[in-house]
Amino acid sequence: MSSSTRRRSTVHDVAxxxxxxxxxxxxxxxxxxxxDSSRTAIEEAIREVGYVPNTAARNLVRQRTQAIAFIVHEPHALFLEDPNIGAIMLGTNETLSEADYQMVCLVVDSDRDTERVARYLNGGFVDGAVIVSARAQDPITKAVMRLDLPVAYVGHPPDVDAAWVGVDNHGAARAITSRLHETGRRRIGMIAAALDRDxxxxRLAGFTEALGADFDPAxxxxxxxYSYADGAAAMTRLLERAPDIDGVFAAxxxxxxxxxxALREAGRRxxxxxxxxxxxxxxxxxRTTPLLSTVDQPAEGLGAAAAASVLAQLRDDEPAARTGIMLDTPVVWRDSA
Incomplete structure (x- = not known):
């Protein structure tokens, strides 16, 4: 019999x-x-007969798809530009892959995307979701909550009782702003991005707290x-409004x-x-010249921990799944300040 018509090995053959x-x-x-003896005999038999499990059939019986959605609320262009999103995605995928789950990437860039993704989730095509960059009153969050889908957020969205993984954005922003302040800068501004999410x-709250009496809302x-283009445009506006600015915390x-x-274009060193x-x-x-002083956000670790939380929920490990997880964010000091 040719290999193309060879009968597929079954569980009966293994037994x-x-x-x-x-x-x-x-x-x-x-x-x-x-x-142990039965398991060893079965594993040897699987190798001998060349048995390959019918995953689709098993999942149908278990009512599982073996797929987890990775949902990102960002414009398509930023999804490609922002290395943090890519690193979070890689961390998520590695953890899911080790558990034999497939990651399904869904980018929400418009109201139409929101409706499409909500319909997709409602169709039962995934067992759970990791959600990045969720907003307050987010329609996708509402859909996930309505479906009671196992979910973990990267970041801590407001008014949502769900598992999340994040960093201390407030404390880290306070720490690096204080370090900048200690260099003798007194007219310190902030380019405050993404104020519609946690x-x-x-980060704005931490910046404000660090400066205390020196904080100037103007x-x-x-x-x-969180984009390069927004940073350039905002810096230009800040220089026009406050030409004496001598320090900047960019979000x-x-x-x-x-x-x-923008500073270099304006002749500022x-x-x-x-x-x-x-x-x-x-x-x-x-990539910057000079190299940038910054806060180390463990993006891959965020994705990995979020995926692990979703998998824990699928195992009904509720205490572990519902715990908010905070990862460390040390300051990395380089030449830009």
Missing amino acids: RVAGVSRGTVSRVLNGGYVS SGAD LVEPVPL SDAVAAGAIW VPEDVGIVGFDNSTWAL
Whole structure:
């Protein structure tokens, strides 16, 4: 018989060769308990007959898809530009892959995307979701809550009782702003990105707290996205409004890189005239001249921990799944300040 028409090996074949019942083979395939001798015999039989589990059929019986959604609420262009999103995605995928789960990437860039993704989730095509950059009153969050889908957020969205993984954005922003202040800067501004989500709002709060009496609200320039273009435009506006500015906390490394470009275009030296710091310790921090002082946000670790939380929920490990997890964010001091 040719290889193209060769009969597919079945559980019955494995049971016959191993000398055990079909039920014993099924328990091994589904992670159940059997004796060590039976397990060894079954594993050897699987190799001998070339058995490949029918994952689709098993999942149908278990009502599982073996797929987890990775949902990002950012414009498509920023999804490609922001190395943090890529690192979070890699961390998520590695953890899911080790557990034999497939990651399904979904980017929400418009109201139409929101409706499409909500319909997709409602269709039962995934077992759970990791959600990045969720906003307050987010329609996707509402859909996930309505479906009671196992979920973990990267960041801590407001008014949501769900598992989350994040960093102390407030404390880290306070720490790096204080370090910048200690260099002798007195007219310190902030390019405050993404104030509609917890990370952006918390970084602004930490910046404000660090400066205390030296905080000047006129030196805060809000922008919608953690993007290079927003950083460049905001820095230009800050220079027009406050030409004596001598320090800047940019809410992300990409924002800081854009700000450094704008400062150079305006004839300002970094750090001699203006000290600048960022947040993330992403690849952007190593592309700038001078190299960027920043906060080290463990992006891959965030993704890995979020994926592990979703998997814990699928195992009904509720105490572990519902715990908010905070990862460390040390300051990395380089030449930009």
